Amino acid sequence: MFGLFKPAMHRARLPDGQVDSTYQRLRWQLFAGIFFGYAGYYLVRKNFSLAMPYLIEEYGYSRGDLGVALAAVSIAYGLSKFLMGSVSDRSNPRYFLAAGLSMSAIVMLCFGFMPWATSSIAAMFILLFLNGWFQGMGWPACGRTMVHWWSRKERGEVVSVWNVAHNVGGGLIGPMFLLGLWAFNDDWRSAFYVPAFFALLVAVFTLLVMRDTPQSCGLPSIEEHKDDYPDSYDASHEKEMTAKEIFFKYLFNNKLLWFIAIANAFVYLIRYGVLDWAPVYLSEVKHFTVDKSSWAYFLYEWAGIPGTLLCGWMSDKFFKGRRAPAGILFMALVTVAVLVYWFNPAGNPTVDMAALVAIGFLIYGPVMLIGLYALELAPKKAAGTAAGLTGLFGYLGGAVAANAILGYTVDHFGWDGGFMVLTASCGMSIFFLTLALIGESRLHREKEAGQLEQNA
Numbered sequence: 001m002f003g004l005f006k007p008a009m010h011r012a013r014l015p016d017g018q019v020d021s022t023y024q025r026l027r028w029q030l031f032a033g034i035f036f037g038y039a040g041y042y043l044v045r046k047n048f049s050l051a052m053p054y055l056i057e058e059y060g061y062s063r064g065d066l067g068v069a070l071a072a073v074s075i076a077y078g079l080s081k082f083l084m085g086s087v088s089d090r091s092n093p094r095y096f097l098a099a100g101l102s103m104s105a106i107v108m109l110c111f112g113f114m115p116w117a118t119s120s121i122a123a124m125f126i127l128l129f130l131n132g133w134f135q136g137m138g139w140p141a142c143g144r145t146m147v148h149w150w151s152r153k154e155r156g157e158v159v160s161v162w163n164v165a166h167n168v169g170g171g172l173i174g175p176m177f178l179l180g181l182w183a184f185n186d187d188w189r190s191a192f193y194v195p196a197f198f199a200l201l202v203a204v205f206t207l208l209v210m211r212d213t214p215q216s217c218g219l220p221s222i223e224e225h226k227d228d229y230p231d232s233y234d235a236s237h238e239k240e241m242t243a244k245e246i247f248f249k250y251l252f253n254n255k256l257l258w259f260i261a262i263a264n265a266f267v268y269l270i271r272y273g274v275l276d277w278a279p280v281y282l283s284e285v286k287h288f289t290v291d292k293s294s295w296a297y298f299l300y301e302w303a304g305i306p307g308t309l310l311c312g313w314m315s316d317k318f319f320k321g322r323r324a325p326a327g328i329l330f331m332a333l334v335t336v337a338v339l340v341y342w343f344n345p346a347g348n349p350t351v352d353m354a355a356l357v358a359i360g361f362l363i364y365g366p367v368m369l370i371g372l373y374a375l376e377l378a379p380k381k382a383a384g385t386a387a388g389l390t391g392l393f394g395y396l397g398g399a400v401a402a403n404a405i406l407g408y409t410v411d412h413f414g415w416d417g418g419f420m421v422l423t424a425s426c427g428m429s430i431f432f433l434t435l436a437l438i439g440e441s442r443l444h445r446e447k448e449a450g451q452l453e454q455n456a
């Protein structure tokens with residue numbers, strides 16, 4: 001890949017006595033890098049929404065215009081998570097993660113300090129598109145790190161703990177904005193430059209702590225170190241792959257990966273459909289005040305933290321490392337919570353709030369599991385591209401539809417129509433996760449039968 005991002009060369013193996021301690025130290029160091037790194041990405045992903053009321057008031061933009069500009073982030077992010085995911089699979093995450101974050105922060109600095117950046121919808125669309133593109137460099141670089149430094153049996157827990165970084169980063173934007181308003185004489189543009197400043201600090205931190213593969217630090221592969229090999233593992237999985245190999249050998253013909261990518265589109269339709277429309281639905285139908293809806297919005301995000309951890313833990317311990325069953329269980333419960341949120345009559349705000357928090361608690365588990373599942377369905381040198389494919393479906397199929405299709409449906413068929421779309425999406429996500437589960441069980445059976453034949 002580009003010179004700067006080239007994967008780090010393998011180094012001579014450290015003496016056996018140093019392997020354990022070096023692995024342990026580096027894993028803590030790298031986890032800090034990807035956790036704070038990804039939280040940093042969310043600081044400059046979601047902050048544009050905070051400036052929107054001021055853009056409407058000061059520049060007279062309509063909600064529709066700003067919605068179009070905002071869609072640029074989802075479109076670019078979905079494409080980039082996939083395409084830059086493939087670049088990331090052939091890149092050193094130490095530089096890749098820091099570069100994406102720095103570029104994203106620079107875009108936000110443009111919004112903060114350059115008046116032309118907010119002078120037209122076209123300018124905002126282009127800048128937000130660029131931001132979405134740089135944002136797509138975050139997840140795959142973190143994914144590459146996790147699959148190289150944690151073995152299959154450990155991954156459920158590590159991915160679920162890492163995954164809450166995005167709730168932490170997303171949740172910090174609000175307080176950071178208040179800090180900016182206080183420190184910079186109520187300048188609303190601080191919504192751009194304050195998080196950008198912190199994101200740049202995080203980028204420097206990641207540059208200092210991140211490393212590439214264990215072999216580039218003189219260590220054995222994680223599979224050898226933990227004696228924990230995936231079903232289809234062979235020595236060729238330690239070799240960096242070409243884009244052609246990744247796409248044609250491991251992606252396009254991987255049926256299970258396609259099933260979970262389609263499931264992800266429906267999961268993201270619910271994730272963003274419920275979240276983005278909550279303030280409007282709650283005020284129009286349930287007569288919530290603005291401050292109450294803001295709290296509901298905040299609680300939805302933060303309820304995702306314990307929910308994600310529980311889901312990852314259950315999938316590791318309860319379902320023995322299988323991802324689809326936990327995903328199906330959580331999506332079935334999401335369906336129940338969506339129905340309560342829909343049918344609860346106005347005047348019972350506690351039930352509405354509880355239903356919304358329950359959806360937040362439950363939906364982020366499947367969001368995380370699908371990413372993790374994708375990492376596991378491809379060899380580790382193709383993991384970023386595999387996760388990127390699910391992101392492509394999640395954002396281009398789910399997030400964009402959550403805004404466009406849901407808005408259009410509610411306009412023409414009322415909120416009942418909108419909730420029918422959400423409920424149908426729950427059903428479709430369960431359907432595609434079930435197809436993945438059936439496919440995976442068949443593969444396991446074939447493998448076991450093959451082993452029995454060999455032993456006979």
Ligand SMILES: O=P(O)(O)OC[C@H](O)CO
Nearest residue numbers: 139163166367368371391
């Ligand atoms: O929507 P993304 O791509 O930022 O991913 C969020 C979570 O990390 C999914 O695992």
